[in-house]
Amino acid sequence: MSTPNVTLLNANRVARLKTPYTTRRVPASAFVTLLGGPRIPRAGDLILARVDRLGQHRHLELSCGRRARLYEGDEIVLAYGNRYAPDQFEAEVPSDLGPCHMVAGGGVAARVITRHDKMRGATVVQPLGLLGDRNGRPINLADYALEAPRTDGRRAFTVAVVGTSMNAGKTETASNLIRGFASAGLRVGAAKVTGTGAGCDTWMMVDAGAQTVLDFTDAGLPSTYLAEPQEVERVMGTLLGVLYAAGVDVVVFEVADGLYQRETAQLLKSQAFACAVDAVVFAAGDAMGSAGGVQSLRAMGLPVVAASGVLTASPLAMREAAQATGLDVLDLDALRSPGILDFMGFRAAEGVAVGAM
Numbered sequence: 313m314s315t316p317n318v319t320l321l322n323a324n325r326v327a328r329l330k331t332p333y334t335t336r337r338v339p340a341s342a343f344v345t346l347l348g349g350p351r352i353p354r355a356g357d358l359i360l361a362r363v364d365r366l367g368q369h370r371h372l373e374l375s376c377g378r379r380a381r382l383y384e385g386d387e388i389v390l391a392y393g394n395r396y397a398p399d400q401f402e403a404e405v406p407s408d409l410g411p412c413h414m415v416a417g418g419g420v421a422a423r424v425i426t427r428h429d430k431m432r433g434a435t436v437v438q439p440l441g442l443l444g445d446r447n448g449r450p451i452n453l454a455d456y457a458l459e460a461p462r463t464d465g466r467r468a469f470t471v472a473v474v475g476t477s478m479n480a481g482k483t484e485t486a487s488n489l490i491r492g493f494a495s496a497g498l499r500v501g502a503a504k505v506t507g508t509g510a511g512c513d514t515w516m517m518v519d520a521g522a523q524t525v526l527d528f529t530d531a532g533l534p535s536t537y538l539a540e541p542q543e544v545e546r547v548m549g550t551l552l553g554v555l556y557a558a559g560v561d562v563v564v565f566e567v568a569d570g571l572y573q574r575e576t577a578q579l580l581k582s583q584a585f586a587c588a589v590d591a592v593v594f595a596a597g598d599a600m601g602s603a604g605g606v607q608s609l610r611a612m613g614l615p616v617v618a619a620s621g622v623l624t625a626s627p628l629a630m631r632e633a634a635q636a637t638g639l640d641v642l643d644l645d646a647l648r649s650p651g652i653l654d655f656m657g658f659r660a661a662e663g664v665a666v667g668a669m
Contacts, residue, residue: 317349318448319441321360329360330388332419334509334534336375337456343389345444348409353392353442355405356453356534359421361390361437364411368400368432373417373511382435390414390421390437391453393534395508396573399478401434402426404538409439418510420534457532460550461557468501468556470563470588471656474580475595476605477570481621482595483513486566487520488647489593493562494521496650500562501555503527505548506575507568508535517564520648524558526551536568541578548579552588571608581612589614591656593642595621599632606637617656618642 326343335358346360353359363386371379372388382388395403395415403415403422412423413434424434442450471489475482486502493500502522504513509529517525528536531547539547548565555563569576579585592614596602602619609616616639623629624643634641646652 317347318444319346319348320344321346325387328387330372330380330382330386331375332389332391333373333375333377333511334391334393334416334419334529335389335453337530338451338453342445342451343443344446345448346441347444347448347450348441351409351442351450352407353405353409354452355393355538356532357392358443358451358453359390359392359409359439360441360443361388361414361421361439362386363388363414363435364438365436367413367435369414369417369435371417372414372419377511377515379417387440388419388437389443390419391509391534393420393422393509394537395420395422395535396537396569397478397508399428400431401428403434409441411436411438413437416508416510416535418508420509452532453529453534454532458526458530458550458554460546460553463553463556466556467552468560468563469590469656470552470565471591471593472565472567472585472589473593473595474567474576474605474609475570475621476597476601479622480570480595480597480601481624482566482568483516484644485593485595485620485647486564487516488644489564489652490517490520490522491648492650492652493564495648496653498561498653499523499559500564501525501558501560502563503551503555503565505551505565505567506536506544506579508537513566522564523560524555526554536575539575541575541582544575544579545582545584548588549584571605580609580614586612586614592616593618593620595619596633597622599623599629599636602633602641603636606639620647
């Protein structure tokens with residue numbers, strides 16, 4: 313196949329491409345054509361891009377987890393996606409194939425709208441075209457997404473970790489919860505249901521002892537920012553369904569960003585979320601954030617059972633948060649202790665969740 317805007321890719325060129333975590337479900341053998349010309353990209357579309365100027369992200373997290381150093385002139389694979397990161401970049405999928413930015417180390421391309429003052433400028437990339445299949449059709453992450461399994465109604469005890477914002481300690485909280493459950497002999501499934509494609513959080517969950525770890529990229533999205541509420545609910549339902557079907561005893565899943573972030577706020581208010589969770593742990597950086605977040609969760613009728621997060625680095629902040637929320641504040645030692653089963657309502661001897669199933 314060769315038309316002015318559709319060309320065949322050389323196999324040797326494809327083999328040299330640096331392919332990121334976000335696109336790990338897409339085999340390199342799928343990259344057959346390069347689609348140029350005036351096109352309007354969609355979130356999830358894959359591009360072949362050239363690194364033109366290095367900025368904040370100087371490494372690309374590969375599908376295997378290794379961080380590969382980038383050089384100007386490198387050809388890499390990226391997925392178009394929106395990004396919400398108050399501590400880094402706000403960025404959106406552009407309306408053309410013109411120059412844009414690599415806005416996440418896991419392999420996400422977008423155009424930066426705003427950035428945090430402490431961030432360097434974003435790495436600039438030049439899209440060389442959309443990656444296409446042998447029929448000249450653009451390849452999208454959704455083409456390789458997991459399907460929600462048929463279910464017999466079985467579920468596992470499910471704990472959600474949410475927080476005030478980026479860097480509140482949500483992933484650390486979730487990972488140490490996983491460690492506690494795994495240390496008690498339970499089979500643990502884990503997921504990150506919202507965020508921007510990058511593997512560091514999922515690798516932490518794997519290292520903590522989770523048997524199966526998934527995130528929204530497995531459900532076909534490079535990020536969940538600006539996704540419709542029903543799409544985010546679909547992602548959560550798919551990931552939980554796959555984990556339940558794997559036969560785990562407990563699931564720990566993280567909801568990225570903070571309670572004011574659009575997709576997080578909509579998900580937490582949904583009936584789907586309320587039906588999915590047996591317990592919620594709230595992560596915050598200080599006592600005031602903890603108190604405000606716990607109050608909001610309680611107003612939604614959610615079963616928030618404990619506070620945690622960055623504030624647990626300070627015994628004083630822990631005492632303040634406990635007084636303000638009326639909850640136990642769990643530090644990392646408490647989260648990763650096998651005793652977390654009793655705290656969360658498990659009958660440890662049987663490994664069965666009270667009230668679940």
